[in-house]
Amino acid sequence: MRTGELFDLLRDGRPWTRAQLAEATGLARSTITARIDTLMRLGLVAPFGGARSTGGRPPALFAINPTAKLVVGIDVGATHARAALTDLNGTILGEVDAQIAVADGPEPVLAWVVESVRDLVAAGNRPIEDLAAIGIGLPGPVEHSTGRPINPPIMPGWDRYDVPGHLQEQYPVPVLVDNDVNIMALGERRRHLRDVDDLVLIKVATGIGAGIVSGGVLQRGAQGTAGDLGHVRVPGADDILCRCGNTGCLEAVAAGPALAAAVRAQGESAETGGDVVELVRAGSQPAMAVVRQAGRDIGEVVATMVNLINPSVVVIGGQVAGAGEHLLAGIRESVYHRSLPLATEHLRIVTSRAGGEAAVLGASALAIEHVLSPEVVEAASEALAAADAEAEAAGA
Ligand SMILES: [Zn+2]
Numbered sequence: 001m002r003t004g005e006l007f008d009l010l011r012d013g014r015p016w017t018r019a020q021l022a023e024a025t026g027l028a029r030s031t032i033t034a035r036i037d038t039l040m041r042l043g044l045v046a047p048f049g050g051a052r053s054t055g056g057r058p059p060a061l062f063a064i065n066p067t068a069k070l071v072v073g074i075d076v077g078a079t080h081a082r083a084a085l086t087d088l089n090g091t092i093l094g095e096v097d098a099q100i101a102v103a104d105g106p107e108p109v110l111a112w113v114v115e116s117v118r119d120l121v122a123a124g125n126r127p128i129e130d131l132a133a134i135g136i137g138l139p140g141p142v143e144h145s146t147g148r149p150i151n152p153p154i155m156p157g158w159d160r161y162d163v164p165g166h167l168q169e170q171y172p173v174p175v176l177v178d179n180d181v182n183i184m185a186l187g188e189r190r191r192h193l194r195d196v197d198d199l200v201l202i203k204v205a206t207g208i209g210a211g212i213v214s215g216g217v218l219q220r221g222a223q224g225t226a227g228d229l230g231h232v233r234v235p236g237a238d239d240i241l242c243r244c245g246n247t248g249c250l251e252a253v254a255a256g257p258a259l260a261a262a263v264r265a266q267g268e269s270a271e272t273g274g275d276v277v278e279l280v281r282a283g284s285q286p287a288m289a290v291v292r293q294a295g296r297d298i299g300e301v302v303a304t305m306v307n308l309i310n311p312s313v314v315v316i317g318g319q320v321a322g323a324g325e326h327l328l329a330g331i332r333e334s335v336y337h338r339s340l341p342l343a344t345e346h347l348r349i350v351t352s353r354a355g356g357e358a359a360v361l362g363a364s365a366l367a368i369e370h371v372l373s374p375e376v377v378e379a380a381s382e383a384l385a386a387a388d389a390e391a392e393a394a395g396a
Helices: 003-010 018-025 029-041 106-123 163-168 180-192 250-254 256-264 273-281 285-309 319-323 325-338 355-371 374-395
Strands: 045-047 061-064 070-076 080-086 092-099 131-138 175-179 199-204 208-214 217-219 313-317 348-351
Touching (some): 003 029, 003 061, 018 029, 029 045, 029 374, 070 180, 070 355, 080 106, 080 355, 092 106, 092 355, 106 163, 131 163, 131 180, 131 355, 163 175, 175 180, 180 199, 180 208, 180 217, 180 313, 180 355, 199 285, 199 319, 208 250, 208 285, 250 256, 250 285, 256 273, 273 285, 285 319, 285 325, 313 325, 319 325, 325 348
Parallel strands (some): 070 131, 131 175, 199 313
Antiparallel strands (some): 045 061, 080 092, 199 208
16 A cells, blocks of 8 residues: 555544554555654645544644645636635635636636635645645546547637636646536535535526536536536427527526526516526516426436436536525426336435526635645655655765
8 A cells, every 4th residue: 555545544633653554455554654754754644633532642643734835716607707725634724716708718716726825825834845645626628638628618718718728827736627517426425425425516597507426526528518418408498499509408498597587478577587596586476486497497307317327316416596485396396297106206406505606616626636646745745755765866
């Protein structure tokens, strides 16, 4: 077992003694001591304070050191952006947000990101060298292996733009890019559903998409487009044209703009999904009926997902989730009607609790998972060993 894998054990957050680590890994105590020493020099592990007082020398305890490094999680939405500085536990240390349009193109948006990272780290009274990684969520499809957006419909100028390369000109750290719905799923899980290994987060806003966690792992699919369910065809909507050029798409009948149009047709005034949510909260019967029907349409597609991947929790997030029970009731109606009894027996369908913070928390989690992964920790410990060997050779 290598240093990176040993560190993986310590990631449970509990303090460990050398003897416990030796027993858990089968490694010799001397090997454990050398590897803990390496992890302490990397700052990732620190002695743990809770020593016993009952006679004799207390066994030394070691635990992960969450304050060793910092990451910044960034959520770029259609018309707003938010950035949060966190430690390696995902605890938010500072936040900034701005009204900025993703449609303005990558240069102004990424200039804001560069400035926000610098400001957040400075406000945390930490040197920029403590920044270990940046996680960023974008409102469109992202090729996971390169971090480049691919044909994003609401992001003119961003197609195949090298987002990591641009940010790394300023900050020479790993930059992880994903779509907004995937990071929301990670953030919701990290904050409120840590023990849930199978969940789906459905974002209902200007578009509709899903982030899928299966067996504890975010599922991106071959190209990174898994969960893009906004353009699945729903029954009975063949005459409705979608912005993608097809007809009858889920997004064309149940996303924010479609709901606003349906409410306007009933004589109410609404421009966005947010306006519809306001009307629901104010008790508008037509708005409630429109939202409930949207819930049924979304539920048709969610029922298929439930049958395919058997999640234990379906989380509804995004602006339209603000309509709460009116939306959930429609979704439940379709899902329980259309899914197998065994799949729905313990299924929970809930609204997001992390809300507006889900995305930055998830972007931070994306960065933390990378920084603390066994491969990255192993590479850092090998680099340290190589530097030691070089120093020794130079001194000899
Ligand atoms: Zn479509």
